[in-house]
Amino acid sequence: MQREDSQRMWNKILAIFIILILLSSSVSASIIDTIWGLITKPLKGVLKSWEHVLKNPKHLITHWGKHFAHEELEEKGEKSRTFAYVFLLGLFTRTVTKDISENINRYILINPDPLHEGVKSTVYSFIHLLIPFYVLALVSLGAYILFLSTSPKGRSRAKSMVSKLIIGMILVTISPHLLNFFFTLSENVTKNILTQGEEEVTDAVGTYTGVMWGSFWMTVGAIYGVNAMGKIVTEIVTRASGMAYDRYAYEWVFRYGRVRSVRLLKIISESLPKLKVEAEPGRTIPMLMLSITLFIGVYGILAFRYLMVMFFTLLFPFTIFFLCFDPTKKLGGTLLEQLLLWTFVQEFYAIILVAIGTGMIMLPEDLLGYGFGIWPLTISFFDLAACFTLMLGPIILFMLLRKLLPPL
Amino acid sequence: MRMDSRIKILIVIGLILVAMSISTAVRIPKIFGESHETGFNRMGIIIWIAKRLLYIWLSASYGTEGLNELKANLSEIVMMNPSITTLSNLMVIVIKLVFALYIPAIAFLGFYILFLSSSPEGRAEAKSMLTKLIVGLIFVSVSPQLMNLLLTVSEGLTSSILAPTAKGVFTKAWDTSIGATPLDLRLELSGLKGLHFIATFIEIELGFYTFLFFMILVWGAFIFPILIRFFAVSVFIVLFPLSILLYSFEFTKALGRTMLEQTIIWTFLQVINALIVLTVVQSIISLGEDFMKVGLGPTTMPVIPLVGCLMFAVAPLFIIRFFRGFLP
Numbered sequence: 001m002q003r004e005d006s007q008r009m010w011n012k013i014l015a016i017f018i019i020l021i022l023l024s025s026s027v028s029a030s031i032i033d034t035i036w037g038l039i040t041k042p043l044k045g046v047l048k049s050w051e052h053v054l055k056n057p058k059h060l061i062t063h064w065g066k067h068f069a070h071e072e073l074e075e076k077g078e079k080s081r082t083f084a085y086v087f088l089l090g091l092f093t094r095t096v097t098k099d100i101s102e103n104i105n106r107y108i109l110i111n112p113d114p115l116h117e118g119v120k121s122t123v124y125s126f127i128h129l130l131i132p133f134y135v136l137a138l139v140s141l142g143a144y145i146l147f148l149s150t151s152p153k154g155r156s157r158a159k160s161m162v163s164k165l166i167i168g169m170i171l172v173t174i175s176p177h178l179l180n181f182f183f184t185l186s187e188n189v190t191k192n193i194l195t196q197g198e199e200e201v202t203d204a205v206g207t208y209t210g211v212m213w214g215s216f217w218m219t220v221g222a223i224y225g226v227n228a229m230g231k232i233v234t235e236i237v238t239r240a241s242g243m244a245y246d247r248y249a250y251e252w253v254f255r256y257g258r259v260r261s262v263r264l265l266k267i268i269s270e271s272l273p274k275l276k277v278e279a280e281p282g283r284t285i286p287m288l289m290l291s292i293t294l295f296i297g298v299y300g301i302l303a304f305r306y307l308m309v310m311f312f313t314l315l316f317p318f319t320i321f322f323l324c325f326d327p328t329k330k331l332g333g334t335l336l337e338q339l340l341l342w343t344f345v346q347e348f349y350a351i352i353l354v355a356i357g358t359g360m361i362m363l364p365e366d367l368l369g370y371g372f373g374i375w376p377l378t379i380s381f382f383d384l385a386a387c388f389t390l391m392l393g394p395i396i397l398f399m400l401l402r403k404l405l406p407p408l
Numbered sequence: 409m410r411m412d413s414r415i416k417i418l419i420v421i422g423l424i425l426v427a428m429s430i431s432t433a434v435r436i437p438k439i440f441g442e443s444h445e446t447g448f449n450r451m452g453i454i455i456w457i458a459k460r461l462l463y464i465w466l467s468a469s470y471g472t473e474g475l476n477e478l479k480a481n482l483s484e485i486v487m488m489n490p491s492i493t494t495l496s497n498l499m500v501i502v503i504k505l506v507f508a509l510y511i512p513a514i515a516f517l518g519f520y521i522l523f524l525s526s527s528p529e530g531r532a533e534a535k536s537m538l539t540k541l542i543v544g545l546i547f548v549s550v551s552p553q554l555m556n557l558l559l560t561v562s563e564g565l566t567s568s569i570l571a572p573t574a575k576g577v578f579t580k581a582w583d584t585s586i587g588a589t590p591l592d593l594r595l596e597l598s599g600l601k602g603l604h605f606i607a608t609f610i611e612i613e614l615g616f617y618t619f620l621f622f623m624i625l626v627w628g629a630f631i632f633p634i635l636i637r638f639f640a641v642s643v644f645i646v647l648f649p650l651s652i653l654l655y656s657f658e659f660t661k662a663l664g665r666t667m668l669e670q671t672i673i674w675t676f677l678q679v680i681n682a683l684i685v686l687t688v689v690q691s692i693i694s695l696g697e698d699f700m701k702v703g704l705g706p707t708t709m710p711v712i713p714l715v716g717c718l719m720f721a722v723a724p725l726f727i728i729r730f731f732r733g734f735l736p
Contacts, residue, residue, distance in 0.1 A: 014417060085610045092707040099702050107700065116694045122572075122686060129568055282613035295702075295709075303700060303715035304722070311687040311723065331734040338730060402730075 078277045082223050085281045089291070093216045096295055097209035104205055105194055107302045108349050111183040112310040114176040119313065123176050126317045130172065137165060137325050161326050168324030172317045179313055186343050193350040200357025201350075207360055207386045212294055214379040219287045225278035297391030305345045305394075312339035337405050344401070345394050352393035356386045416593060420465050460608050460615075465591050467619045468601055474626040475586055479579045483570050485634055486681050487563060490642040492556045498646045499552050506548050506649045513541060513657050537658045544656025551649045559641075562675050569682040577689045581713035584697075586622060600625065602706045625714070629721040637677050637724075644671040665735050673731060677724050684723055688716035 112119060145158045171178065194201055312319070315335060322332030363382060371380040478485060492499075521534045547554065587599015597605060600622040608615025644651075644667070651671060654664030691712060700711040 081610050084606070085614075088606065088707055091704055095703045095707070110695075112691065113694055118693045119690050122690060125572060129565070280613075281611045285613070285617070288614075288617075299700065299702065299709075299711045300715055300718075303711045304719070306695075306712075307687055307691055307716055307719055308723070308726075310691050311683060311719075314683060314687060314690065327736070328734070331731065334731055334734065338726075 078280070082277050082281055086220055086223065089216055089219060089288070093212050093291065097212050100298065101202075101205050101209060104201070104353075107299075108194070108346055108353075109187055109190055110306060111187060111343070111346070112306065112313050114179040114183070114313055114316075119310075120176050122314055123317060126314065127172055127175075130317055130321055133321060134165070134169065137321075138162070141165070157326075164324045164326075168320050171320050171324075175316045175320060179316055183343065186346055190346045190350045193347065193354060197354035197357060200354045200361065203357040203360050204353045204386065204390065207356065207383050208294065208298070208390060211379055211383045211387045212291060214383070215287045215290045215294070218379070219284040222284045222287065223277060223279050223281060294387055294391070297387070301345075301391065301394060302349070305342055308342040309339070312342060315339075333405055333407075337402070340404055341398055341401060345398060348394040348397040352390060352397075355393075356389055360386060416465070416591065419593070420461060420591065423461070460612065461591070463612065463615065464589070464605055464608050467615075467623075468589065468591065468604060471586060471601070471622045471626045472592070474631055475582060478626070478630055479582065482575055482579065482685070483567075485631075486570065486678060486685070487566055488634065488638055489559050489563060489678070490638060490645060492552055492559065492645065495642060495645050496552055499555075499649065502646055503548060503551065503649045506653045507545075509653060510541070510545060513653070514538070517541065540656045540658070544652050547652045547656070548649045551652060555645050555648050558672070558675055562678050565676075565679045566682045569679065569686055573682075573686050574689050574693070575685070577692055578685050581688060581692060581710075581716055584710045585625065585714045585717055597706045598708065599710075606706055625717055629718050633721050633724055634681065637674055637681075640674045641671075644674055647671075666732075669732060669735050672735075673728055677727065680724060680727055681720065684716075684719050688713070688719065691716065 114120065114123065141158055141161055145155055148154075312335065316339065319332055319335040319339065322328040323336060324332070360382070368380050368382055370382070371378040371384070517534060517538055521531055524530075583599075585599055587601040587603075588594045588596050589601050589605045590597070591605075592601070596602070600618060604615055604618040604622065607618045647667065648671060651664055651667035654660040655668050656664070695712060697710075701708060702711060703709050
């Protein structure tokens with residue numbers, strides 16, 4: 001009770017502080033002064049005479065509007081803020097694209113190691129957990145044979161269930177090794193697909209990174225305007241001696257910058273004053289969403305797949321038990337199917353990558369140009385579609401092949 | 409814990425006040441650009457910063473509160489089940505209703521035997537339906553005990569899965585994905601909170617989107633699914649006698665099967681939740697912490713912990729979607 005009271009009082013004090021802080025703009029000067037300043041400040045240039053204002057009310061309004069729009073952008077350090085935004089987004093894009101082009105094969109090929117110390121001990125603890133279930137299943141089967149099964153058919157079925165349960169027991173004890181065998185098989189198949197279509201995979205990854213960079217440059221274009229962009233690019237390109245403008249410009253700045261950071265700082269300091277911020281970063285949220293969707297679409301699915309495979313790996317002893325016991329056969333079937341499918345997402349991913357790469361190679365050159373945005377800040381529709389295929393393809397294949405096992 | 413948050417509040421307010429007093433006394437360098445006519449609006453800048461700091465602190469504390477609660481009571485929250493004794497009053501009402509429904513069901517069967525089933529086979533089938541109904545009647549009368557048994561099994565399984573789990577690894581995964589800011593009295597800027605901090609200073613709108621993200625991560629991914637499960641299990645407990653009736657009556661068997669299946673699935677989602685904790689822990693241990701960690705500096709995204717945290721929300725959906733039709 002007392003605690004609640006003190007909590008409430010604390011909340012009140014806090015609320016008063018917050019209100020005080022928010023009102024402190026008017027605390028610093030008298031309120032009338034502030035309001036008067038707000039009205040007269042933008043009118044300094046216009047307020048020649050009241051007649052003039054009354055004659056041209058439109059002029060007054062536009063001037064005032066201009067003033068506030070200007071205030072909005074000018075007073076809040078938009079240059080440093082937008083630069084920080086673009087820099088961080090560039091950093092993010094660069095690390096993601098670099099990571100994906102270096103490690104995509106590794107990410108696709110990774111499977112949980114069922115023979116790893118921790119995983120193995122967990123699986124064995126689950127096997128211990130299964131013992132009472134086995135006892136219960138055997139006792140219920142025995143009771144069924146003794147008291148309930150009147151027909152010879154029922155009895156023989158019950159007996160076959162006993163043998164199945166015993167086979168299941170043996171399989172459960174070697175379940176980590178079974179899984180290891182299965183994962184190795186799947187990994188090898190995937191590796192084969194990836195090595196067969198190495199060129200295509202590189203091409204598909206290139207498409208993905210291209211769209212990421214396209215999104216980044218569109219952000220830059222939207223914030224600084226295409227003209228200002230042109231200035232910076234010219235600056236960079238003239239210094240890079242013959243380096244053509246494309247998505248590698250940022251890459252180049254980064255690499256070059258690491259070697260000669262003084263030079264880079266000079267470029268930045270020279271081009272920063274030339275930057276004219278034309279939009280708040282809030283306007284680039286669609287592009288940001290695109291970047292983040294692409295990021296989540298690839299990394300999220302790969303990580304989620306890994307975790308799901310790990311989940312069903314840990315459940316594998318239960319899967320075998322459920323499969324071998326007739327009343328829970330359906331449940332076991334679903335569990336096994338899910339394990340197989342989530343493991344096969346690996347293959348699906350490899351196939352989709354190769355398919356995208358082949359598709360991009362086969363597409364006529366002149367079709368590739370179609371896209372949205374203003375040249376050179378465009379993202380090709382085909383590239384975008386390829387990226388979304390990369391994200392959705394494995395899921396679609398997963399859904400299509402859901403009834404993988406024959407009905408149990 | 410209470411003390412900590414008070415210190416934080418005081419520090420934030422103190423910082424703002426100090427900044428305000430400095431701003432009126434000392435000239436701040438013109439890092440924020442300058443106004444075209446009237447010179448530099450120092451007060452405006454301070455208010456600008458103070459607003460953002462307040463916004464960050466207020467919004468981030470929503471996530472932090474939930475996170476602290478979760479970290480302290482992870483096992484309790486996962487093991488949370490509605491108590492049968494509290495719900496038994498409601499259950500008794502439903503049982504009485506179900507008993508009342510048995511009368512028309514048995515009468516209907518009687519009519520079926522008398523008038524409709526002309527073949528001996530049909531009659532035998534109708535009689536077996538009667539047996540099933542009567543067995544159902546027995547189960548309905550012990551349904552609170554049955555449900556209690558189900559919940560006990562689920563709780564036992566959950567606790568035996570959670571007991572040996574290194575929960576510290578899981579809470580650390582949370583910590584790395586949520587991260588910290590200087591407002592948490594730590595000299596770092598990392599995870600979603602760090603992103604929120606930077607994004608808010610770039611623009612409040614961007615800050616709002618990142619805020620949504622970690623709000624979803626803590627409240628949407630953990631607390632919501634678990635609470636939804638809690639309420640769903642409560643509903644299914646109350647409806648359990650009705651599900652048994654529907655399942656034992658031949659003509660409504662399909663509906664009864666769905667309801668019973670849902671009861672079982674929602675009850676055992678607890679076990680799935682415990683398994684997810686275990687899965688994330690094992691994945692992080694076997695992969696190492698640096699695997700799939702993308703980005704530099706404050707834009708670093710620890711993908712495996714993040715996705716692991718989101719699994720709480722997504723995996724149960726998969727389970728509910730795919731694990732249907734297991735009852736005969």
